Amino acid sequence: MNQDYIKPNNWSIIEEGFDVERVKSSESLFSIGNGAMGQRANFEETYTGDTFQGSYIAGIYYPDKTKVGWWKNGYPEYFAKVLNAPNWIGIEIEINDELFDLNACTNIKNFRRELNMKEGWYSRSLEATLKNGTEVAINVMRFLSLDLDEVGAIHYEITPLNKDAKIVYKPYVDAGVTNEDANWDEKFWEPLEVKHSGNEAYVTAQTFKTHFKVTTFMHNSVFENGKNLNLSPTNFNTTLDKIQSLYAVIVAKGKTSSIQKIAGYTVSLNHNNTQTAAEKAIQAALAKGYNQLLQDQIAAWAKIWEMSDITIDGDVKAQQGIRFNIFQLNQTYLGKDSRLNIGPKGFTGEKYGGSTYWDTEAYCIPFYMATKDQQVARNLLTYRYNQLDKAIENAEKNLGFKNGAALYPMVTMNGEECHNEWEITHEEIHRNGAIAFAIFNYHRFTGDYTYIPEKGLEVLIAIARFWHQRASFSTAKNQYVILGVTGPNEYENNINNNFYTNYIAKWCIDYAFEQIQKVSLEHASDHKRIIEKVKLSDSEIQEWKKVADNMYFPKSEELGIYLQQDNFLDKDLVPVKDLDPSQRPINQKWSWDRVLRSPYIKQADVLQCFYFFEDHFSKEELNKNFDFYESFTVHESSLSPCVHSIQAALLDKMDMAYTFYLRTSRLDLDDYNKEVEEGCHITSMAGTWMSIVEGFGGMRVKNDALHFSPKIPKEWDGYSFKINFRNQILKVIVNHNETQITLEGSQDLTVYVNDQPVLVRANEHATA
């Protein structure tokens, strides 16, 4: 953990001082994105120090051949992987005939990065002395336009401080990039064409195998003291996959020279002709110009914040943390395109391969559902519906299921499985449950039932079929059991009767059963269409129900808890507080067998079940299970603290709730796990949002009504958040004395605060 790294600030992420050891971490933290593309905070100019270059385009992936020591049946041959995209930011710079490279400079002063989350831009400034003695001041700003989401803009200023300088700008676009995370060091990009015309230049390349075509374009303008010099390139350096334009200027000591680079990608996902599209994208951007693009950017982010901001008064670190989380989620996914999803690292790194995990359904959907139009959450559900055929194929071809049972992949880009550890790929099957739960949750929150007869029911049936087939009957227990699984707690593998998995399996069948009845009554033609399509008989449904009605759940009557798995109580139950701190994190210190036989839990598992199905259990049960499992949980998954924070708040353990909140919200900013250089933990950021809204705010939907039971950490003076509830906007403001609820909408709404009804009139506020 590094608490002094990022300066506390309500609206910005700020780093001061240059530290070569922090370059890669800052490249992650200061990443920018606009939902369609993303960029790590790599320097524009040459940097020969340690760096992790990363540019990413949403939906563009490469099927990397699987690497594995010992092959197991059912492993995917290839897996679709996040791809480092062509470089659009690069600007080589020669100053008095020396290549400017911070790694070769001395006397670096006033180095400062800022990620301005309110306005959606990133800047960097510094002063440095080159080997040739030239002292320069550098100021760079860049952003990825939300409005023109194929376009990024860079403004790069140089001021020679101690002498006149000959400066040669060499902006470039380059498809000759590689992935750090490549299994066989293969090249992923095949160059197709390099073109230039005046101040514009283009590299078109396509991914091998998947043949995504991408034109990376740029347009450059050179300024002196803010005045466009209308220069044309003096020369071009061209290779098969890179083009570089050269602009030479003489800049007097103390004067400021700058270059503006408008650049980005057009991709074959969206255009038949990416070259023509690139030319149009440049025209559209130039029509506005850099300054207008920036003003539009500020306005677009203001609109996002207007709906999704959470304010926290009196605790600047907490405030900064939550805004960083909300900002990154919006940089990653804006919900415009149902072909896209939310990768665990967003656009901040390559790790974890594919883009879609159960994180989306379990953690991200609540955030998007409440802070955007409901179509966004529906797009996320549709993503899975569109991949249903592949999930059925996965279950059938790879795992031996039949009759339309679906197992969604653990990790995917295009519906095919991307992961190859049997204990995860083949056994972490609870992911199916979260996908069904998200359908339930979407309906519960939005009230929009249409998704279920249109699409959702097919998914629910295929998932119910899976659980029916996956359970087996134990003669010894005289009940159905689910053997050989890995639960959300990945620190136990191949266990029997994971409580979470068994519970959600039963729930999936029951829920599918109910929805079949409901669709039959209320949407008869959809019911007919679907039942015929999936060939579902009443007798099959009865077989499912037999499994659901006779599912086994491991339990200790003595302790009053449900069991993680059948044999959990055989473990050596030393709580985390008695574990030698030098042994943590255990996944870095211990061999895997030792992790597995220990009682330590990576992330909420039984408690995840209590989180999803809170109203199925009493508060006393929650209390007992929370006390038991929390004592063994090491939270080495970023997805763990948020659930504990929500439940601690519910149980009035406010100190604990606050501690968990801070941990989840500042996980990356304070680099708790010493790994932020690999990228930020994007999906868990949605969990942070839940910690406030569902945890402190106590928001729930029960019987079609919004409930709150607001609590406030003693460290805070107050906090506020907004919710889009069924197309009306509620703002909830909480302080130590009261809760104020404002409704922006057209219809009066009754909400419940601490179980008491509160009528909120349209465009008025109520206090409770």
Place this chain on the structure above:
Amino acid sequence: MNQDYIKPNNWSIIEEGFDVERVKSSESLFSIGNGAMGQRANFEETYTGDTFQGSYIAGIYYPDKTKVGWWKNGYPEYFAKVLNAPNWIGIEIEINDELFDLNACTNIKNFRRELNMKEGWYSRSLEATLKNGTEVAINVMRFLSLDLDEVGAIHYEITPLNKDAKIVYKPYVDAGVTNEDANWDEKFWEPLEVKHSGNEAYVTAQTFKTHFKVTTFMHNSVFENGKNLNLSPTNFNTTLDKIQSLYAVIVAKGKTSSIQKIAGYTVSLNHNNTQTAAEKAIQAALAKGYNQLLQDQIAAWAKIWEMSDITIDGDVKAQQGIRFNIFQLNQTYLGKDSRLNIGPKGFTGEKYGGSTYWDTEAYCIPFYMATKDQQVARNLLTYRYNQLDKAIENAEKNLGFKNGAALYPMVTMNGEECHNEWEITHEEIHRNGAIAFAIFNYHRFTGDYTYIPEKGLEVLIAIARFWHQRASFSTAKNQYVILGVTGPNEYENNINNNFYTNYIAKWCIDYAFEQIQKVSLEHASDHKRIIEKVKLSDSEIQEWKKVADNMYFPKSEELGIYLQQDNFLDKDLVPVKDLDPSQRPINQKWSWDRVLRSPYIKQADVLQCFYFFEDHFSKEELNKNFDFYESFTVHESSLSPCVHSIQAALLDKMDMAYTFYLRTSRLDLDDYNKEVEEGCHITSMAGTWMSIVEGFGGMRVKNDALHFSPKIPKEWDGYSFKINFRNQILKVIVNHNETQITLEGSQDLTVYVNDQPVLVRANEHATA
């Protein structure tokens, strides 16, 4: 299974007819070896068809960088791997200016291979027509000398049948070889020097990283109709890692030309100067000449057979099977060198990486103990003693154990772990038990106690320490448990309280405890030396005993069986007989999760425990456990049927015993698992030997005395085997009427036949 592939024959393995599909399988089956080197039955001449080239030198390995999809703490960075060695057999042949290549010939007739097990040679003969129309008859014989174990000899005859032929022989030695089984397609051999002198030529190369230096040498003589032409090479083709000598002759139609190649390896394991050693090896071989070398070979194999042959009357397939097994074991390991061990594929393939598995202790030692001088078994024990430090290091550095606890590697060449699947590498810890059991078994059989105070006790202490630390206390069970293991049945992973593992863990501690007492009383100075070296206190021993005395064993009182593991009875217990045959072998048809949650057992597990500790259990217990577990066992490990055969015989289930025997003895000859092309299953061949001697012969050692309870399959007229029992040789001949026991030795011996004492006088025989 292919029952018609190999012709039934008492003493030879014979293939008739050329089938390109069988080339790789025959290359395995017709492999030759002499304990120091081995050679697959690759053709000497060019063959452009599908082939798997393999030459191997005992003790020469390469540390191949680990390949794994997802790294786990504790995995080895490298693993030592069987190495394809330089080619010593190669002879390119031009006949009338065409390269002779069976894959390009037509009209291939009378193709025949023979592996003469009695005399220890391999031959191949055929007739074929080249594209240029020349018809030739080919006769080749080769062997690896037992007496001069660095030397192989090839006699290669060509008879042009329809016209005169210009023949150019191009014998070569070549270090430019690669491994099929290489993780990263690295080159393993670095060429050092290529030399020639007259009819001799040499390539010296060394392995990268391990720097084993090997000189591969050859000497060639060309003959016509049996007369040495005393030709010198007309030319040499030389590259950095290959040298080829050219001999050109004109052979009249119907005349026979031949080349004799004496070739082999000298290695830095045995010589400071491998070049000089190679020259001496050639001199020694030439001093004898090919014919004498062959006569010596026949004599040396006669000596081996004299002691280790098993005869079976009236069942030629059974006879051929057992001799093939005994032959291959002797080709693989002769016990002269305690640096060597017995690889699962011997010298017949590359698969499975390192050379040493628990197979050695559990299956091979009984064979070598009974058919060789006891020093051979002692060398195998010493191999582990010499690697004790590395086993302690493995437990400490990789797995978090302390205080001198040892975990021997699952797979090794040099004491370091070679395997990288957590469920095997980290969890298949029962291997430690077999290593302790082998010490007990050696003493029980040979009566030689000296090994224990000299070396064995240190191993026993380190293993006892491991089990003491590895067990944990279950409050729920109020006993010690062993969580998260893989038993001998690798079709269950990360299970709790595997009966075999728990049982042998307790036994190891108890046995170490007893031996500490015994050494203390009988070898006080050794006791003092060892206790001081390993810093063992009485209180530590008491802690061990607490674990051993309170070990938990899973059991079903209702079924009267011990349980594979805690949750075995929760499985869907469909016996193998009700499993759709199209689903077998399940390890090729099913995804791993499905294998794991099935009740199907790969190899004897609870029954392996009953095999090791037969006298700890009643026959009734054995019967119940056998009936239960046999019904779920798919025998997809080559190590499984032998134990079942032995126990079936004990339980008078003779049909079953015979079926299991035949399966184990002809596993490779009939290619049951369709994989013999990868190499033969060498270690399980020792299990085949046990099936007869311990199974049908009922041999046991109890209270320092030999026991037999002979039974005979109804398919046989009789059988016989020999045993070296404490330096006296017993021959046991069994037929349907009686058992005859002959003693070659100097002291009368009382043995027990069906529990009745039988006095056998020295150099006489007794009948029972």
